[in-house]
Amino acid sequence: MSAAPDPLVRWSIGAADAERLLAEAAKVRGESLWSDAWRRLRRNRVAWWCLLFLAAFTLTSVLAPLLPIPSPVQIELNALLLPPAPPWQEFGGRGFTTEAFWDLGAVDRGMLGLRQWIFGDWQTGHWLGTDAKGRDVLARVIWGSRTSILVALAAALCSLLIGVTYGATSGYLGGRADNLMMRIVDVLYSVPFIFVVIFLITIVNEYRRTLQDYYGINREVVFYVVIGAIYWLTMARVVRGQVLSLKNSEFIEAARVIGASTRRIIFLHLVPNVLSIVIVYLTLTIPAVMLFEAFLSFLGLGIEPPKVSWGLLAVDGVEAVSPLYVQWWLVFFPAAAMGGTLLALNFLGDGLRDALDPRLRGKD
Amino acid sequence: MTRFLARRLAWFAITLFVVVTISFFLMRAVRGGPFDGERRLDAAVELNIKARYHLDWPPWRQFLHYVGPFNLDEHRAEFLGGDGGRVFGGVLVGDLGPSFRYRDFTVNDIIAQSLPISVLLGLVALMWALSLGISAGIASALRRGSGLDVAIRLLATGGIVLPNFVIATFLVLVFVFMLGLLPVAGWGTLKHMLLPGLALGAPFAAYIARLTRTGMLEVLSQDYIRTAHAKGLPARLVILRHALKGGLLPVISYLGPATAGILTGSLVIERIFYIPGTGSHFVNSALNRDYTLSMGVTILYTVLVYGLNTVVDFAYTLLDPRIKLEEE
Numbered sequence: 129m130s131a132a133p134d135p136l137v138r139w140s141i142g143a144a145d146a147e148r149l150l151a152e153a154a155k156v157r158g159e160s161l162w163s164d165a166w167r168r169l170r171r172n173r174v175a176w177w178c179l180l181f182l183a184a185f186t187l188t189s190v191l192a193p194l195l196p197i198p199s200p201v202q203i204e205l206n207a208l209l210l211p212p213a214p215p216w217q218e219f220g221g222r223g224f225t226t227e228a229f230w231d232l233g234a235v236d237r238g239m240l241g242l243r244q245w246i247f248g249d250w251q252t253g254h255w256l257g258t259d260a261k262g263r264d265v266l267a268r269v270i271w272g273s274r275t276s277i278l279v280a281l282a283a284a285l286c287s288l289l290i291g292v293t294y295g296a297t298s299g300y301l302g303g304r305a306d307n308l309m310m311r312i313v314d315v316l317y318s319v320p321f322i323f324v325v326i327f328l329i330t331i332v333n334e335y336r337r338t339l340q341d342y343y344g345i346n347r348e349v350v351f352y353v354v355i356g357a358i359y360w361l362t363m364a365r366v367v368r369g370q371v372l373s374l375k376n377s378e379f380i381e382a383a384r385v386i387g388a389s390t391r392r393i394i395f396l397h398l399v400p401n402v403l404s405i406v407i408v409y410l411t412l413t414i415p416a417v418m419l420f421e422a423f424l425s426f427l428g429l430g431i432e433p434p435k436v437s438w439g440l441l442a443v444d445g446v447e448a449v450s451p452l453y454v455q456w457w458l459v460f461f462p463a464a465a466m467g468g469t470l471l472a473l474n475f476l477g478d479g480l481r482d483a484l485d486p487r488l489r490g491k492d
Numbered sequence: 493m494t495r496f497l498a499r500r501l502a503w504f505a506i507t508l509f510v511v512v513t514i515s516f517f518l519m520r521a522v523r524g525g526p527f528d529g530e531r532r533l534d535a536a537v538e539l540n541i542k543a544r545y546h547l548d549w550p551p552w553r554q555f556l557h558y559v560g561p562f563n564l565d566e567h568r569a570e571f572l573g574g575d576g577g578r579v580f581g582g583v584l585v586g587d588l589g590p591s592f593r594y595r596d597f598t599v600n601d602i603i604a605q606s607l608p609i610s611v612l613l614g615l616v617a618l619m620w621a622l623s624l625g626i627s628a629g630i631a632s633a634l635r636r637g638s639g640l641d642v643a644i645r646l647l648a649t650g651g652i653v654l655p656n657f658v659i660a661t662f663l664v665l666v667f668v669f670m671l672g673l674l675p676v677a678g679w680g681t682l683k684h685m686l687l688p689g690l691a692l693g694a695p696f697a698a699y700i701a702r703l704t705r706t707g708m709l710e711v712l713s714q715d716y717i718r719t720a721h722a723k724g725l726p727a728r729l730v731i732l733r734h735a736l737k738g739g740l741l742p743v744i745s746y747l748g749p750a751t752a753g754i755l756t757g758s759l760v761i762e763r764i765f766y767i768p769g770t771g772s773h774f775v776n777s778a779l780n781r782d783y784t785l786s787m788g789v790t791i792l793y794t795v796l797v798y799g800l801n802t803v804v805d806f807a808y809t810l811l812d813p814r815i816k817l818e819e820e
Contacts, residue, residue: 315507318798322756323774323790324515330778330786331518415653422655426760427775439655446661446764454665463658470653 165404168483175479178472185469189273193232193239196247197264198224198254200271201434204262211257212265212457218253225249230434257457259444265457268436269465275437276466279352279421280414286356287413291363292406298364299371300394310368313361321358322423328354329429348431355420359413366409370402404484411477415470422466438466500802511794512583512787516558519783520551545590560584588788593780599788602773607792609679610762610769614754616689621696621750626743628697629704630731633712633739644701651698656757660691660764677766688765692757696750700743708739744811748804752797 170176188195202225224247226240256265298309332350374380375398383393422439424430426446431437445459533541542548546557546565557564560582568574581587588599632644651659667687668676674687711717712735720730759771766772770789777785 311503315503315510318504318507318794318801319511320752320756320790320793320797322759323786323793324511326775326778327515327786327790328518330781334781419655422657423760426655426657427763428779442655442658446657449661449665449669454669456665459658459661463654466655466658467650467653471649474649474653 162400165480165483169479172479172482174475175483178476178479181472182469182476185273185472186277188270189277191239192270192274193236194243194246195270196220196224196243196251197267197270198251199226199229200263200267200436201229202227202263204258207254207258207262209258209260209262209455210254211455212255213253213257215253215255218255220250220252222249222251224251256461257455259458260448260455265461268441269438269461272436272438272441272462273465273469275431275435276418276421276439276469279348279355279431279437280417282352283355283359283417284410284413286353287359287363288406288410289360290356291360292367292402294360295364295367295369296371296394296398296402299368300375300398302372302375306368310365313364316361325354325358325424326427326429329424351421351424351430355417359417363406363409363413366405367402370405371398374398374401404480408477408481408484411473411480415473418466418470438462442466496806497802504798504802507798508791508794512559512791513555515787515790516555517551519787520554545592556582558582558589560587583791588791589784591777591782591785593777593782593785599785602785603770603788603792606768606770606773609767610755610758610771613685613688613692613758613762613767613769614751616685617693617696617754617758618751620690620693621700621754622743624693625697625700626704626740628701630708630736630739632701633705633708634731636709645705648698648701651694652702654695656691656695657760657764659694660688660761663687663691663694677764679765679767684765684767688761688767691764692754692761695757696754700746700750703742703746704739707742708735711735711738714738741808741811745804745808748801751800751804755793755796 169179224244226244229240232240252266254264254266256269258264259268294309294313298306301309329350380393380397383397388397418438421430421437422442425437425439426443430439433440441462442459445455445462448455448458539548546554549557553564556562561580561584562569562572563574563578563581564572565578565581566574567577569579570576582589586600588603591597591599591602594602628644628648632641635641664676664687667674674683678684717730717735720734721727725734756771758769759775761767762769762772763775770792774786774789776782777789
């Protein structure tokens, strides 16, 4: 039997060759999922404008105390129910005070101070009209966006943390544990949550004094947690499904063959792939949460005056529509702000899905 | 199939038990009751009221009494030491107890009065959602890329992104104040049902339109549709008989969530249009601290939503043989 040539010897390469090959490999820059997705998103005109719009809107709402707009809670008895007056008719005037504000945080108070230092007591005119108590609609819409965006982000974060952890654990463990965990989600799914939430919020209302004084928890915090606790369900399902399908895919196997540790596999291979779907789903959760806030505010169980939110504003607007007179601006502007934001989020979600879907990678 | 139903039933029992237990103990844990008014009640009166609603019993007994199936008050069965006047009672036999607020009514009375109204409203809304949604979806799929398609898609997105009370307000503005066609609120005749039904069904119509459009577009590009066209069938027949069957499958699977959404959405719509349905009772009971009523309605809706979802899943497998129940 003649000795076959040793494959290792036959294919061996010199150290110099190996170094050259490695150096060549190092020069090739792989394109990460994210830079690829970013490029793709920028090319999608609609989604890109929606992203810019949302960014501008968020910035406006964060910087609301700095803007020279009237106070959203200042009652002006000689300016009740003024129809919108565009800037070229009435640009602005004096009269800004900070007296009527609710308890703001330190940062907001600082920004208000800065605003007074810059603009003094000058404020814009009632560009979008005033409501039944003479409060400026523009200011209320902008300040309302703060609450709505905060509710949405807090709930989204809650659902993100619970949902991703739960879903990924369930999917990765598999077997019995997975089965049990998913059955629990099924049980929770079939509970009509709006009823339970309303029930919970009424019960929390009984204890609000205690919670507020001893634990510093107000109704809004409960509100965020409760909403987040509902919306994690779908997130968990989505993440689990994705993890299940990825767990046995070739690139995970390849990573394992190379000798990557389990942690590396999870955090560098599984999570980024799951993350794209999670982000897409988040852009769909946020509109749902905002609508839910409006729903609860309508029933008188959401954000409480003197604070403002889009839901509350829309409710005020709805009440202002009667057969005798139609104060359309009270319902139109809050609805437009809310509708516009949710529309942008929807389009952005679609755009993100197209940009992040790995199956579309490399194609145009 | 039997296995599927049995499993569903078992999980249903667990779900219901969880909902009942948690809400019962939360309810009992609440410090202020529905009887704490502005004025403090006389001690004797308070004792009487507590005895009337069995609030003087230990919690476990109240719970067992509430859940059933055996009645535990003085008319309980003889083997439990009562006079045997009313052996059964509690949620398990469909008895949701007395209302805390409406002293002369039981929760069952209130639900029996109001549920038919809510169901009727829900049916009208579902009808609107299906008829508007499916026809708009088909039209938009057939005229893909045309002005009609763009208009329908914009309207549909609007229906999804606006809260339904805002949609209701716009509808009232147009149909009541501007056109004067329909009454503004109330309940009783068909005219009263149209507007609330439309307002309630609008977001679902929008979603169904989107689903139908996607489903139809997918089906229309398939070979058997081309074959049907090629063998000379009239276009109307191809669409109605061949394409619609496959194109509507996503809509059917959405019917379960849609019905649940319509049921809960009626909380708001009933309030706007002053409709005396279960939803408005629920909201009032939550605001009035009428815990037995709000718990009863929560249980009722859990049953309804769960039952409807099971029926829809079941129907789905009949329509699409590729789906197997056991694999869910």
